[in-house]
Amino acid sequence: MTTNEPRTQNDSGTADNYIRVPVSGGTLVYEPRSIGKELVGFAEIEDRDDLADALRARGLGHGALRNLPVMDA
Structure with missing residues (x-):
């Protein structure tokens, strides 16, 4: 996958695990980790x-x- 392709699923195969944080200018998309979370892309x-x-x-x-990729909302 290149950074230009929309990312709709995380490595575990489910899209439900994303944490979306609306901010000025768009949405930050995080993926939970065993400790904390990792920024994996953007939406909107x-x-x-x-x-x-x-x-x-x-x-x-x-x-x-x-x-990082722009992901589907």
Whole structure:
């Protein structure tokens, strides 16, 4: 899978496990891990600059916008 393909399921094969966090500019999509959660993509992107600000506010680099997939909502 390339980063340009929409991701609809996680590695365990179910889409139900995603945690969606609405933020200014779109939605951050996380996957639960045994300890914490991992950012795996984005959904409903409306403004990439606002989304980058939301990532920086959480201590994440804005480069994730270029490297992680846009997922189905």
